[in-house]
Every structure is written in structure tokens, then in C-alpha cells.
Amino acid sequence: MNKILQRRFVDQILVMFGRESKKPEQITERAQKVHELKRMTNKAELQAAKDAHRAHQEKSHKxxxxxxxxxxxxxxxxxxxxxxxxxxxxxxxxxxxxxxxxxxxxxxxxxxxxxxxxxxxxxxxxxxxxxxxxxxxxxxxxxxxxxxxxxxxxxxxxxxxxxxxxxxxxxxxxxxxxxxxxxxxxxxxxxxxxxxxxxxxxxxxxxxxxxxxxxxxxxxxxxxxxxxxxxxxxxxxxxxxxxxxxxxxxxVGIVSPLRVKYRLESCFHEGDCRKVCLVPHVLDTVIKGRAVDTEVPIGPDCTRCGLCVDACPTGSLKFEVKGLSKLM
Ligand code: SF4
Ligand code: SF4
Incomplete structure (x- = not known):
């Protein structure tokens, strides 16, 4: 785990105890590049892509x-x-x-x-x-x-x-x-x-x-x-x-290998996941410009309910077992 992700890990624990989630102070270079690319994308193009995703998305309750x-x-x-x-x-x-x-x-x-x-x-x-x-x-x-x-x-x-x-x-x-x-x-x-x-x-x-x-x-x-x-x-x-x-x-979940993982590149920042989540503070990473790396594990307060995985139109949130490939 790189230093920036380690810091995020500690932050997520503090957020679980009630601290407000904050904008990250440090972001990895590779994540900065993705954020920059997204900023350069034309807003109308982005909206069209979001609409297309939504139109093709079958509501999943898996x-x-x-x-x-x-x-x-x-x-x-x-x-x-x-x-x-x-x-x-x-x-x-x-x-x-x-x-x-x-x-x-x-x-x-x-x-x-x-x-x-x-x-x-x-x-x-x-x-x-x-x-x-x-x-x-x-x-x-x-x-x-x-x-x-x-x-x-x-x-x-x-x-x-x-x-x-x-x-x-x-x-x-x-x-x-x-x-x-x-x-x-x-x-x-x-x-x-x-x-x-x-x-x-x-x-x-x-x-x-x-x-x-x-x-x-x-x-x-x-x-x-x-x-x-x-x-x-x-x-x-x-x-x-x-x-x-x-x-x-x-x-207990702090050390659990089973977790939800977020992938920045495919995310359109619609925020559908945060709307369905019992603990939306754990999904602060999906807010535009907030992800500290291109892949960010969701914090220990997450109940692993899978509602965000079902809701995400781009498949940017998935279950995974740490060290193994994604589950679904
Ligand atoms: S799995 Fe459930 S609790 Fe965890 S981030 Fe997704 S919606 Fe929230
Ligand atoms: S789901 Fe049950 S155990 Fe978990 S916070 Fe709610 S009441 Fe408590």
C-alpha cells in the first residue's frame, strides 16, 4: 500500500468514529492525471455519456x-x-x-x-x-x-x-x-x-x-x-x-480482506451510489476530484450491502477480496 493510501486508510477509520470526511491533501500522480483528463472533458460530452449509460443500464438488484x-x-x-x-x-x-x-x-x-x-x-x-x-x-x-x-x-x-x-x-x-x-x-x-x-x-x-x-x-x-x-x-x-x-x-472490518473497491477511471461521478448508501461518508472518494488513487478501497464503516455495486451504472464499484481478483 502506498503512503497516500495508508493515510487514506487512517482517515477512513477516523471518519468511522464520526469525523467529517475532508478533501485529500495528497493524490497519487496517476490519479491526478485521470482527474485532469476528466476536467478537460467537455461537459456536454460527459452528460451525453452519462445519459447513454443510464439508458442502457438495467436496474440490478442482484x-x-x-x-x-x-x-x-x-x-x-x-x-x-x-x-x-x-x-x-x-x-x-x-x-x-x-x-x-x-x-x-x-x-x-x-x-x-x-x-x-x-x-x-x-x-x-x-x-x-x-x-x-x-x-x-x-x-x-x-x-x-x-x-x-x-x-x-x-x-x-x-x-x-x-x-x-x-x-x-x-x-x-x-x-x-x-x-x-x-x-x-x-x-x-x-x-x-x-x-x-x-x-x-x-x-x-x-x-x-x-x-x-x-x-x-x-x-x-x-x-x-x-x-x-x-x-x-x-x-x-x-x-x-x-x-x-x-x-x-x-x-472488526478495519482488517477484513472482503471489501468494496472503487475504480476512478470508469466513474462518471453520477453519485447514484451515495444516494442508496446507508453510510454515504464512506463513498466520499467518488466525488469528483476526491479519489487519492486510481483504485481506492471503501472504508470499514461500509456494511458490504452491495447496494452501491448494484446502483453503479459503470461498474466502478465492485466487491473484492484483498490480494485476490474482484469477486463480481
Ligand atoms: S456496500 Fe453498501 S454500505 Fe458499502 S459503500 Fe456500498 S452502499 Fe454503502
Ligand atoms: S444493522 Fe443492526 S447491528 Fe447494524 S447498525 Fe443497524 S441495528 Fe445495529
Whole structure:
């Protein structure tokens, strides 16, 4: 990795914790040449090329469909396993056993250990398995490929966008540093109270347990209130600005080899990708003049949902495994 990309890598980590993304101070020579070429291209020609791309683009939902199918399958496996007592997958997303292997959600394990103020060996083993799994699969991949709240919030987002298009609602963005503050507050609460306070309000755990065992009315009302808030006031509020689980898995994603990669040369800077992204700050590199190199990996806050890959009319965003050729 060259020095400029290394610097970008550190910047992306800071952006995940809430810092605003900034214009890069240094750009590689080869990327500067591409930026220069693009500046020299006649605007009318560029627009014609964009229009031609759009006209020929078939709306793809390939990654979205794969992801929804995986998410529904993973959550149904819990439900069916419990209902039929076949013990393939026992427990809920927070803590489970998959054909004998203990799997413990990283954020929950962290909260339990903070509440008990020591490292619990059994938790450590269960967490280790999950840690390796999510390092390999991409960290926040958990969010978009497994978390049941994500799917509900994605549907609520569609209603929000439809209402926004009719000018009935507007998105009210919140400071992204709030999520880091929430993470620290819930960690502190666990230490001080000795309870995993976050688990009581985590929509991930609530929806997962409700699907398997049936949920309490109060807990479901809380989830409903979150969704209503997201529809009428703040687009994807919980996942963007609050959820500590998302941040924990984002940190795991820092070292993950599975990621989305951006290619500058083929990009027309339409910005379709940023419109569909849950975390558009990770796609700042697609803004005209911002890419620091001709190929730039997308940062760890990316949920690997594939919506940008589906949306990009020029195929400039693709999944890849670091060190191997592109996936799709
Ligand atoms: S940010 Fe939290 S609620 Fe949202 S998808 Fe990720 S784990 Fe689920
Ligand atoms: S960058 Fe692409 S893959 Fe990552 S969260 Fe945004 S839309 Fe999804």
C-alpha cells in the first residue's frame, strides 16, 4: 500500500468514529492525471455519456436479493430450529450455538465482560469464533446480511424516501460522532451498573428474540417507535447515528480482506451510489476530484450491502477480496 493510501486508510477509520470526511491533501500522480483528463472533458460530452449509460443500464438488484435471502434464511434458521427443536442453531443473535459451536455477538460479549469486570473464558472462546468469522466476512457485513432490524429499517427507509420525494418529509441528519458517544455511554453503564443495559434497548436483540420466542409488547413498541422516527424524521437514524453494534463490527472490518473497491477511471461521478448508501461518508472518494488513487478501497464503516455495486451504472464499484481478483 502506498503512503497516500495508508493515510487514506487512517482517515477512513477516523471518519468511522464520526469525523467529517475532508478533501485529500495528497493524490497519487496517476490519479491526478485521470482527474485532469476528466476536467478537460467537455461537459456536454460527459452528460451525453452519462445519459447513454443510464439508458442502457438495467436496474440490478442482484446483491440486494442475495443479501435479503441470506438475512431471512439466517433468522429463519433460529426460528425453525427452536420451533422444531432440531438444535441446529440454538439461542438468538446475541448468543447462540451452531451445530455445537458457541457463537456470541461481539458487542454483547464486550458488554457482559464490562459488566462482570473480568474476561469470562467461555465467552472468550465463543467470541473468538465470531471474531474470525466477521473479520473474514467484512465486519459490518453482520449489519446488512444478518441483523433483522436492518431489514425492517431498509423497508422503513423506502417509505421515508417515497415521502421525501413527495416533499412530505425531510431528512434531518445528526452529528455522526453521536454513535461513538453512545458506544462509550453503554460501555460505561455496563461497568457502573453491572448490567448489560444496552441489551434491553437493542433493536437487533429485541427483533431476533421476538422472532424466535415472541416479544414483549413494550420492547416491540420501542422498535416501532424507532422505525416511525426513521420514516418521518431521520433517515436510518439508529444504524447511522446510534447503534454501538455497528461501530463494534466496523472496527472488526478495519482488517477484513472482503471489501468494496472503487475504480476512478470508469466513474462518471453520477453519485447514484451515495444516494442508496446507508453510510454515504464512506463513498466520499467518488466525488469528483476526491479519489487519492486510481483504485481506492471503501472504508470499514461500509456494511458490504452491495447496494452501491448494484446502483453503479459503470461498474466502478465492485466487491473484492484483498490480494485476490474482484469477486463480481
Ligand atoms: S447498525 Fe445495529 S441495528 Fe443497524 S444493522 Fe447494524 S447491528 Fe443492526
Ligand atoms: S459503500 Fe456500498 S456496500 Fe458499502 S454500505 Fe454503502 S452502499 Fe453498501
Amino acid at each position: 446483491w440486494r436479493n442475495r443479501r435479503w435471502a441470506t438475512l431471512i434464511f439466517a433468522n429463519l434458521l433460529f426460528v425453525v430450529s427452536f420451533a422444531l427443536d432440531i438444535q441446529i442453531l440454538e439461542g438468538a443473535l446475541t448468543a447462540s450455538r451452531f451445530i455445537g459451536f458457541h457463537l456470541i455477538d461481539l458487542n454483547s460479549a464486550l458488554q457482559v465482560m464490562l459488566a462482570h469486570k473480568h474476561i469470562i473464558t467461555n465467552l472468550f472462546i465463543g467470541t473468538g469464533t465470531v471474531l474470525v468469522l466477521w473479520i473474514l466476512l467484512g465486519g459490518r457485513t453482520f449489519c446488512s446480511w444478518v441483523c433483522p432490524y436492518h431489514l425492517l429499517a431498509e423497508w422503513a427507509e423506502k417509505i421515508h424516501l417515497w415521502l421525501a420525494q413527495k416533499k412530505l418529509v425531510t431528512d434531518q441528519p445528526i452529528d455522526r460522532r453521536l454513535r461513538t458517544v453512545f458506544w462509550l455511554v453503554f460501555a460505561l453503564l455496563a461497568v457502573v451498573t453491572g448490567y448489560t443495559v444496552y441489551e434491553a434497548i437493542s433493536p437487533t436483540g429485541i427483533v431476533s428474540r421476538a422472532l424466535i420466542y415472541g416479544g414483549s409488547v413494550l420492547a416491540m413498541l420501542w422498535v416501532l417507535a424507532l422505525l416511525v422516527f426513521e420514516v418521518f424524521f431521520v433517515r436510518r437514524a439508529w444504524c447511522r447515528y446510534a447503534c454501538p453494534i455497528g461501530l463494534t463490527y466496523g472496527v
